[in-house]
Each structure stands twice: as structure tokens, then as C-alpha cells.
Amino acid sequence: MPSVIDLNAVTQTFVSSDGSPVTALQNVDLHLQRNEFVSLIGPSGCGKSTVLRLIAGLLRPSAGEVRIFDLPVTEPRDEIGMVFQKPTLLPWLSVVDNITFPMRHKYGRVDAKDQARAQSLLAMIGLQDFGHKRPHELSGGMQQRVAIARSLLHDPDILLMDEPFSALDALTRDEMSFELLRICSERPKTVVFVTHSIQEALLLSDRIVVMSARPGRVSQIIDVPLAHPRTLQTLTDPVFTRMANEIREQVFTRHAH
């Protein structure tokens, strides 16, 4: 099966504030299949977010190459939707205008089709009565849902998510995870999900990429054998608990060295 996203021997170096070069990623190989949900997990500074930005076309690799649909990535692409750690909603726009913002920002206009699509996305995230509200009138979880809806406006094949639920409380987090699973089952896409939470990664992913820091590299790729659809019961599945412990041990022992 052909890959959707390929990172071939990607190395990324930055110049730090004191002028010395820092290797954020070293020789990273990663291949994502169509409609696969992959989580990137690892300690801070392991370059998870850098991987995401390379795929998004926001960064160019120092060495190696990033390909999407077998084409080299030279700039941000239309097939990609992005969700950030913070909701990143524009405070002066209503919820519905935030969802259609990509069209306004990219093409300078929003047509009736975009409006209709925004309404159906609002319904999908259960916020149909909140379209005219401003972001600050919504809770953190609701705001992040709007951000997800915005990323889905142009029905992207690839969804890149950078710790999207990390700012939410534990209950909302679980709720959002199930919501994301539901969205992905209705409209399958290739998802790259950066997270700090092992539980979240296990619940959501088909594969988990464990990364280590200084320099950032892939230390292990784990297949998650849990059945779909995943529900609250999945969280108490013995396989889930066992795998959570295994991954925790790996992340911690590597981190301790």
C-alpha cells in the first residue's frame, strides 16, 4: 500500500539563541498509511512538534525529505487541516465566522457552500446553537471543538494535531477523544496526533511512535491491537492497561539515561 506521508532520513537543526546549532531531529524515518491514526509521544524536546510542522510544510528539513502523496513538501498544502494546542480562534469573529475563516483568509471570500458546510460542522460538534457567539463565551472544550471544525472545513485528507487536548481538564479530554474517534470513523483521514498522554495515544491510535530527546529520534513504533470502535470499555481492557504500563516504562527508562 502506498504511503500518504513519508519522512525519509529527516534531520532538522536550529540555531539556538546563543548561536550554537541544536539538532531537533536526527535521521527520522516515518511512513504513514492512508487513514491511519498515528500518535507521536515522547519527552519534551524530542521534536514531536517539529515533525508536525515539517509535514505541515511550515518548516523545511535541514536534510532528508518529507513527501505527501509521493510529492515533496515545499509549502503548506490544501490537503492538510491543522489543530493547535490552543484553540487559536480569532476573538473578534463569531464561532461560525471562525469556522469559515480559512476560506476568507485564503481566497478572500466565503460562499454559500462554505456557510452550509460550517453549519453542518457546527451540528457535528453539537454547537449548532452557538454559531453567533464569540469564542470567549465558550468553554475551553467547546473552543477546541470549534478549532477542530475549522480544520475540517475543506475536508482535508490529513489532520495534524499538536497536543490539542492538553489544555483541557481530564473529563473534557476523554470526551474530546471519543468525539475525535467518532469524527474519524465518519470521515476517515490520516491523522498525526502529538501528545504527552499515553492513555490518549493508546485510545486513539492505530500506531504509536515513541520518540526520544537530544537529539530527537524515533525510538520505537508500536502497533495498537485494540479493536475498533473504541469505547469507554476500551479504557479498562487488560490489553490497554498492560500496553500503557509498557509504554510508560519505555518513555521513562529512556528519559532517565
Added chain:
Amino acid sequence: MKALAYRHASLLAFIVLLGLWELACRALAVPEYILPAPSVIALAAGSLGLARWAEHLWATIEVALLGYALALALSIPLAVAITRSALLSRIVMPWLVVIQSTPIVAVAPIIVVTLGAGVLPRVAITTLLAFFPLVVSTCLGLSSVPAEFIELSRSLRANTARQYWQVRMPFAIPHVFSAMKVSVTLAVVGAVVAEFVAAEKGLGYLILFTTSSFKVPVAFAALALLVLSSLTLYSLVQWVHQRFFGWSSPKA
């Protein structure tokens, strides 16, 4: 009653101060060319006539507003250019600081000689005084947009004009308005300074003219009117901010 007094404490203090001022002037028989009592100021103000006041007031406000508008028209595009180009920023910023460090009062007579009599040199002086805070704050606002919003804009491959118009400018609004409030009062200062140098009407001119002939009560009245105009302009900018950009002020 007590709550009402608490709410208007500042106004009450002012009224009390006026009363004390009046009493002191009468009790100590202070000559009016040294410190006129409030009642004397009010009488002198009345004797000048409404038409004359309106004429002087408008002369000052006109210059202040023209200078302010010019400062806005120059500073916002300049700030956009500075934040877009690191080179331009390196070239322009030191010169802005030089202009700001130059005492405008000292430059004012030179400007009048260069630009001749009339409204033009007065507007130029006002603009020079009002525009520095606008440039600095707008630059700060335009470049303090959180990184993820810029990434959002870049991930959509929006052109730079849209990035500025739809993301950076709105984020800069609170900074721009706080500078606009400072600048509008500076514009009044600029207009008065210009009138001190060369003018035949205006509230600054009136103060200069009346003090030189010891009509101090009129000068005080003109001063009060200047303060009032400045406060009104400040409130007007504040009102525009709240009315049209309410989302950008901190939520209660």
C-alpha cells in the same frame, strides 16, 4: 448617600478644592493677575463672548485634529513596513528615536521659518509630537501576535496583505488604541506649542496674548477649556474603541 459620595469622590474633591481656592483668594486678597479666584475666572470667561471662544477653540482643535489624522495616516503604514522588513526597521527605528528625543518646542520656531506662516507648520509640529507613540505601539502590536496564529495563516498560504488585514491588524488594535489615546492628548499639546510660536488665534495664542497683558483670568479660562478639549478627545477615542472594537478590551 455615602455610596454616592464614594462613587463621585474625585468630583467632590474637585468642588471642595474650588471652594477652598475661592475662599483663600478672598481671605488673603490675592491680586487677580497673580492667582484669580474661580468666580473671577468665570466672569472673565463670560465677558469674552461665546463667538470669540468658539473661534479660538476651533483654531486649536482644527490643528490638533489635522495633525493627529496625519500622524495616524503616516504611522500605521510605516509600522506595517517596519514589521515587514528587518532592514527598514534597522534604518528607520534609530531615526524615530532621534526625532522623539529632539525637543519639539525647540524645533517649532525652525519649522515655522521653513514652512512659513499658516496652518501647515502648526499641523507639522502637531504631527511630529503625536506620531512616535503610534508607530512604536503599532509595531509592538503587529509583532506580538501569538505564533500559532501566524502558523495558522501560513498553513493557509494566505497572502501577506490578508495576513496583516485579517490577523495582525486586529491583534494590534488594543496597542493601537492605547497609543491613540496618548497621542490625541499630545496632539493638543502640539497645537498649543505651535500657537506659542506663530498664530493669530487659538487657545494657546490666547493664553500667550492675555498673560502678556496681565489678563490672567482669561488665560485661566482658556487653560480650563484646553483641559476640557483634551479630555473630550481622549474620551472620544475611548468611545470609538469600546463601540467598534469592544472585543479587544479585557472582559469583565
